[in-house]
Amino acid sequence: xxxxxxxxxxxxxxxxxxxxxxxxxxxxxxxxxxxxxxxxxxxxxxxxxxxxxxxxxxxxxxxxxxxxxxxxxxxxxxxxxxxxxxxxxxxxxxxxxxxxxxxxxxxxxxxxxxxxxxxxxxxxxxxxxxxxxxxxxxxxxxxxxxxxxxxxxxxxxxxxxxxxxxxxxxxxxxxxxxxxxxxxxxxxxxxxxxxxxxxxxxxxxxxxxxxxxxxxxxxxxxxxxxxxxxxxxxxxxxxxxxxxxxxxxxxxxxxxxxxxxxxxxxxxxxxx
Amino acid sequence: xxxxxxxxxxxxxxxxxxxxxxxxxxxxxxxxxxxxxxxxxxxxxxxxxxxxxxxxxxxxxxxxxxxxxxxxxxxxxxxxxxxxxxxxxxxxxxxxxxxxxxxxxxxxxxxxxxxxxxxxxxxxxxxxxxxxxxxxxxxxxxxxxxxxxxxxxxxxxxxxxxxxxxxxxxxxxxxxxxxxxxxxxxxxxxxxxxxxxxxxxxxxxxxxxxxxxxxxxxxxxxxxxxxxxxxxxxxxxxxxxxxxxxxxxxxxxxxxxxxxxxxxxxxxxxxx
DNA sequence: TAGTGGTCTAGACCACCAC
DNA sequence: TGGTGGTCTAGACCACTAA
Numbered sequence: 001x002x003x004x005x006x007x008x009x010x011x012x013x014x015x016x017x018x019x020x021x022x023x024x025x026x027x028x029x030x031x032x033x034x035x036x037x038x039x040x041x042x043x044x045x046x047x048x049x050x051x052x053x054x055x056x057x058x059x060x061x062x063x064x065x066x067x068x069x070x071x072x073x074x075x076x077x078x079x080x081x082x083x084x085x086x087x088x089x090x091x092x093x094x095x096x097x098x099x100x101x102x103x104x105x106x107x108x109x110x111x112x113x114x115x116x117x118x119x120x121x122x123x124x125x126x127x128x129x130x131x132x133x134x135x136x137x138x139x140x141x142x143x144x145x146x147x148x149x150x151x152x153x154x155x156x157x158x159x160x161x162x163x164x165x166x167x168x169x170x171x172x173x174x175x176x177x178x179x180x181x182x183x184x185x186x187x188x189x190x191x192x193x194x195x196x197x198x199x200x201x202x203x204x205x206x207x208x209x210x211x212x213x214x215x216x217x218x219x220x221x222x223x224x225x226x227x228x229x230x231x232x233x234x235x236x237x238x239x240x241x242x243x244x245x246x247x248x249x250x251x252x253x254x255x256x257x258x259x260x261x262x263x264x265x266x267x268x269x270x271x272x
Numbered sequence: 273x274x275x276x277x278x279x280x281x282x283x284x285x286x287x288x289x290x291x292x293x294x295x296x297x298x299x300x301x302x303x304x305x306x307x308x309x310x311x312x313x314x315x316x317x318x319x320x321x322x323x324x325x326x327x328x329x330x331x332x333x334x335x336x337x338x339x340x341x342x343x344x345x346x347x348x349x350x351x352x353x354x355x356x357x358x359x360x361x362x363x364x365x366x367x368x369x370x371x372x373x374x375x376x377x378x379x380x381x382x383x384x385x386x387x388x389x390x391x392x393x394x395x396x397x398x399x400x401x402x403x404x405x406x407x408x409x410x411x412x413x414x415x416x417x418x419x420x421x422x423x424x425x426x427x428x429x430x431x432x433x434x435x436x437x438x439x440x441x442x443x444x445x446x447x448x449x450x451x452x453x454x455x456x457x458x459x460x461x462x463x464x465x466x467x468x469x470x471x472x473x474x475x476x477x478x479x480x481x482x483x484x485x486x487x488x489x490x491x492x493x494x495x496x497x498x499x500x501x502x503x504x505x506x507x508x509x510x511x512x513x514x515x516x517x518x519x520x521x522x523x524x525x526x527x528x529x530x531x532x533x534x535x536x537x538x539x540x541x542x543x544x
Numbered sequence: 545t546a547g548t549g550g551t552c553t554a555g556a557c558c559a560c561c562a563c
Numbered sequence: 564t565g566g567t568g569g570t571c572t573a574g575a576c577c578a579c580t581a582a
Contacts, residue, residue: 100578102580217506
């Protein structure tokens, strides 16, 4: 009946703690009870961050079973309600999935919104019912230039990749990407011929923050040639910068030809 | 000392309830305790939806003070913790603001993300440090055509407005908008010469869900004339559909000239 | 059927902040 | 300084579901 199939074990003990049992004297302290300034965090928030960090860092990859509420509560020396508050938030954020009786598991990366879904261009093309393939045009490993470092948000060695995505023999998208070797050292040797850089990254760094910049541009000579469109034709240019826990992961420029491509997104102020 | 400056009063009693006191016998029932099928909601979720509905509907406009946790708890016949759970979620979603001692207040509409901020083009232009003005090109009240009803998501009478936004005498954006008179009857007589339709709507319907579609298009002859650009020049076309509590409010097409305009957005899977 | 998460309570102490 | 929200507890019952 062993739970915690994968890691867990020393799930989430208090930062310095041994067995983690908090003395009753500390109970019911309210705020932070002493330490002023930096370390002001409620316990449920601390627990939330601990758990989230393990998920985001990849220490607990998708599918990992988390410890049970009771066990985490024990390891923090707090009540189950406090743990529940943290885990409920993680579930609401979509990081974990909770099933009665079964337990709590790290979820697979989900599209936070429609716009995020186009991370994987292959799936995007497949959704259109068209055959998909891609080709690597160039691949270099080098130190990021000043401009590149600015776009990426970090001075580091990078893998610079250019590739084209096709939908039924027609160029669908031109991709110009930088991957930080500081954050993802495995990218140096990854086989991007087999798996497109975007799809590879998604499987490597499942959780991340994303910033988009979207604009309409006229195709210059080079772009026109790459996408087999007329020079000056309108293109949708998407710049996307991805970070995980504040660390830059990748910066990519996607250029979609003509009026064919469309980005959709939805936002809401829902609180449910 | 009276709180509840505005409405509240009969804050949030149970749906059918009189004074709302729940008998002790119902306490600790867990799930839904009986009614199967449709009415399965936890109490804190019910409270959340009740409060949210009052905010979204405009019954409690921005600035309104909500009843205190204790009072709401009393009116629902539940404990303060249960109310706190609902209000904490509303606060996390940005609908309300909570201050110790002061109480809880409905917040002003905030940009859920950067992309939402361009709802008010005037502010967008002002952010660029340029003088802003706009002109109404046409305004009609009519029944939505089939195509329009589809875009809006509802068959209803609408106000159809076309206008241009300027940044320092230069056309900045062409706007083609439909407003549902079913959802916003006041739009029939509103003075859109004084306040642009977008800004007027934001003040009228502060909270809403938004869907975007963004694409690059070549300017047709008409658009080129409106924006004073060359025919065939690339434009960023943004279609935006706004709903509030599921009801269509407005549908707008914004066309921005050339490569000048840029949409930015950010997403994250954060759980904090 | 047993075990897990979902929910709720009736109190409690505390920090913060308006008054 | 008093009142409000923020947090936490030590239970409890229930629903759901995997075993």
